[in-house]
Amino acid sequence: MNTLERETSYQADERGYYGDFGGAFIPEMLYPNVEELRSQYIQIMEEPSFQEEFHQLLKDYVGRPTPLYYAERFSKKYGAKVYLKREDLCHTGAHKVNNTIGQILMAQRLGKTRIIAETGAGQHGVATATVCALMGLECIVYMGAIDIERQAPNVARMKMLGATVKPAESGSKTLKDATNEAIRDWINNPVDTHYIIGSVVGPHPYPDMVARFQAVISKETKAQLLEKEGRENPDYVVACVGGGSNAAGLYYHYLDQPEVGIIAVEAAGKGIDSGESAATSALGREGIIHGSKTLLMQTDDGQITEPYSISAGLDYPGVGPMHAHLFRSGRGEFISVTDDAAMQAGLQLSKLEGIIPAIETSHALAIFETRKFKEDDVVVINLSGRGDKDLNTYIEYFGL
Amino acid sequence: MNRINQKLSEDKKMLSLYFTAGYPAINDTVSILTQLQESGVDMVEIGLPFSDPLADGPTIQESSTAALKNGMTTQLLFDQLKDIRNTIHIPLIVMGYFNPMLQYGVEKFCAQCQEVGIDGIIMPDLPLAEYEAEYKAIFENYGLINIFLITPQTTDDRIKQIDAASDGFIYMVSSASTTGNISGFGNIQSDYFKRIAAMNLNNPQVVGFGIKDSETFIAATEYQKGAIIGSAFIKHITENGADSVADFVKTIRK
Numbered sequence: 001m002n003t004l005e006r007e008t009s010y011q012a013d014e015r016g017y018y019g020d021f022g023g024a025f026i027p028e029m030l031y032p033n034v035e036e037l038r039s040q041y042i043q044i045m046e047e048p049s050f051q052e053e054f055h056q057l058l059k060d061y062v063g064r065p066t067p068l069y070y071a072e073r074f075s076k077k078y079g080a081k082v083y084l085k086r087e088d089l090c091h092t093g094a095h096k097v098n099n100t101i102g103q104i105l106m107a108q109r110l111g112k113t114r115i116i117a118e119t120g121a122g123q124h125g126v127a128t129a130t131v132c133a134l135m136g137l138e139c140i141v142y143m144g145a146i147d148i149e150r151q152a153p154n155v156a157r158m159k160m161l162g163a164t165v166k167p168a169e170s171g172s173k174t175l176k177d178a179t180n181e182a183i184r185d186w187i188n189n190p191v192d193t194h195y196i197i198g199s200v201v202g203p204h205p206y207p208d209m210v211a212r213f214q215a216v217i218s219k220e221t222k223a224q225l226l227e228k229e230g231r232e233n234p235d236y237v238v239a240c241v242g243g244g245s246n247a248a249g250l251y252y253h254y255l256d257q258p259e260v261g262i263i264a265v266e267a268a269g270k271g272i273d274s275g276e277s278a279a280t281s282a283l284g285r286e287g288i289i290h291g292s293k294t295l296l297m298q299t300d301d302g303q304i305t306e307p308y309s310i311s312a313g314l315d316y317p318g319v320g321p322m323h324a325h326l327f328r329s330g331r332g333e334f335i336s337v338t339d340d341a342a343m344q345a346g347l348q349l350s351k352l353e354g355i356i357p358a359i360e361t362s363h364a365l366a367i368f369e370t371r372k373f374k375e376d377d378v379v380v381i382n383l384s385g386r387g388d389k390d391l392n393t394y395i396e397y398f399g400l
Numbered sequence: 401m402n403r404i405n406q407k408l409s410e411d412k413k414m415l416s417l418y419f420t421a422g423y424p425a426i427n428d429t430v431s432i433l434t435q436l437q438e439s440g441v442d443m444v445e446i447g448l449p450f451s452d453p454l455a456d457g458p459t460i461q462e463s464s465t466a467a468l469k470n471g472m473t474t475q476l477l478f479d480q481l482k483d484i485r486n487t488i489h490i491p492l493i494v495m496g497y498f499n500p501m502l503q504y505g506v507e508k509f510c511a512q513c514q515e516v517g518i519d520g521i522i523m524p525d526l527p528l529a530e531y532e533a534e535y536k537a538i539f540e541n542y543g544l545i546n547i548f549l550i551t552p553q554t555t556d557d558r559i560k561q562i563d564a565a566s567d568g569f570i571y572m573v574s575s576a577s578t579t580g581n582i583s584g585f586g587n588i589q590s591d592y593f594k595r596i597a598a599m600n601l602n603n604p605q606v607v608g609f610g611i612k613d614s615e616t617f618i619a620a621t622e623y624q625k626g627a628i629i630g631s632a633f634i635k636h637i638t639e640n641g642a643d644s645v646a647d648f649v650k651t652i653r654k
Contacts, residue, residue, distance in 0.1 A: 180452055187576065188577050190576045296499075303500070304452050
């Protein structure tokens with residue numbers, strides 16, 4: 001089997017590059033771990049027994065395929081045919097579990113007995129703790145000390161699932177620092193530990209591996225759209241982008257279909273120029289974060305800055321290298337949405353369709369206020385997560 | 401001959417110290433360097449602070465955060481080092497993370513290093529393959545030695561590859577660890593030190609991570625050419641002040 005085979009031209013090359021972005025900028029202490037993974041991940045993923053177990057778990061445990069739902073009232077309001085890919089109906093409430101199921105099976109085949117992960121709002125931490133409970137593996141989740149305070153219910157969930165939640169007390173005590181701590185843990189435990197990264201970020205092969213696990217989203221979408229519309233390809237696919245894993249999953253099988261428009265929605269926070277934003281494509285410059293060359297929010301002197309968004313899942317100072325490449329090459333259309341616009345869009349979807357979305361997802365929904373489509377455009381939005389975890393934020397914002 | 405190679409050719413075990421530029425106070429850089437030289441230290445790594453030092457433990461993380469808060473920048477460090485070669489004659493290495501170097505401009509960074517008299521660079525997150533593909537020619541053009549790391553997990557094949565790419569010394573990380581995170585050396589370390597010594601590499605090796613006192617310095621240099629101390633030195637100046645450098649060095653080389 002050709003391990004360098006690329007399924008689309010927007011995938012990583014053999015050095016892990018997407019155009020100018022990607023690579024593996026890691027200290028030598030991590031080289032054996034990352035190299036072990038890099039040299040084996042494709043082969044392991046392509047083993048029939050792996051595929052069988054992965055898809056069986058996605059079906060019976062995660063609840064896939066998730067529905068592709070035609071949002072009639074939403075469509076009528078905005079004058080386009082809008083479908084929602086219901087990742088919010090996955091077990092644990094978001095698309096994150098597609099990746100953690102894949103990576104826990106990978107870890108088992110690599111003979112690892114100890115799992116570490118980083119988490120921001122806690123969704124990836126919960127998805128990781130869940131699969132560790134499922135497989136009976138030790139689980140340590142690093143979470144910024146500030147996020148632990150802000151996201152108490154998810155901390156409790158992880159603990160119920162048997163995980164140890166370790167606070168990241170360094171730096172700004174949020175997602176990027178939790179990621180640093182997870183990487184430091186991996187440096188200190190190079191033999192028995194697998195690091196389950198939660199997004200399409202980090203050193204090669206992580207962006208590619210995570211995208212392949214999430215690609216099930218667009219694979220299903222193609223089949224479902226064929227059934228509903230008589231064609232596999234929509235006119236547009238829309239997803240919110242923090243690190244970019246749900247977007248990578250929805251775009252994956254459409255990357256090389258030029259007739260499918262790719263729309264990436266970033267968090268503008270309080271506005272692009274407010275100093276409190278997470279819109280990496282607008283504010284970032286080429287740089288290195290967590291082992292990957294990508295677009296990165298940083299000072300002139302190359303120090304990484306702290307992003308802001310009302311949504312804890314979008315406030316990452318970088319973006320996956322595949323998305324940086326989609327931006328620079330012009331293949332993707334990047335739009336940023338403010339906190340306010342996202343919150344209104346979340347409320348609106350709740351009232352129009354009876355679906356309360358995660359605030360991350362609400363960013364993707366908000367573009368319909370400004371980005372106009374044609375009446376007969378078929379638009380698929382990745383409804384990446386449900387809003388239960390965000391109720392407190394919705395309550396505070398709307399005074400419910 | 402580069403000052404690093406010259407020092408390595410001397411018939412003695414090398415003591416090298418790391419400190420974070422801009423810490424404890426923004427203008428301590430020259431004073432610390434002067435004291436280190438006067439105390440008989442053989443080589444110094446000047447740490448360029450970074451916001452996200454992922455190979456470092458809490459001590460160097462905290463000194464880096466403090467240095468950045470004090471206002472340290474890449475340009476300011478070069479400004480502070482402008483006349484350093486009038487008084488400092490031991491080899492100097494800049495150690496940091498790759499992103500600040502990338503933002504400053506790799507070529508401009510190297511040119512500045514040469515201008516102020518820096519002899520070598522350690523960038524833990526600039527791996528061998530990237531270095532050779534993109535930056536080797538630039539480093540060499542400005543007479544800079546790039547130092548690579550190996551760890552107890554590095555395979556023999558890769559050690560040989562790194563040895564072939566090196567022209568100075570190999571930085572031997574003593575354990576699978578971030579900096580300042582090791583309580584002492586055991587059999588794993590001494591087996592590793594012996595194993596590497598037996599490989600008869602072209603480049604001498606200098607051990608770092610976990611060296612904190614005279615005992616660990618002696619253990620680290622039994623089979624290797626020298627040793628680097630970072631976290632323990634930073635802890636010392638945090639507790640005893642930036643003018644107490646000689647006191648620390650005396651505890652290492654009694």
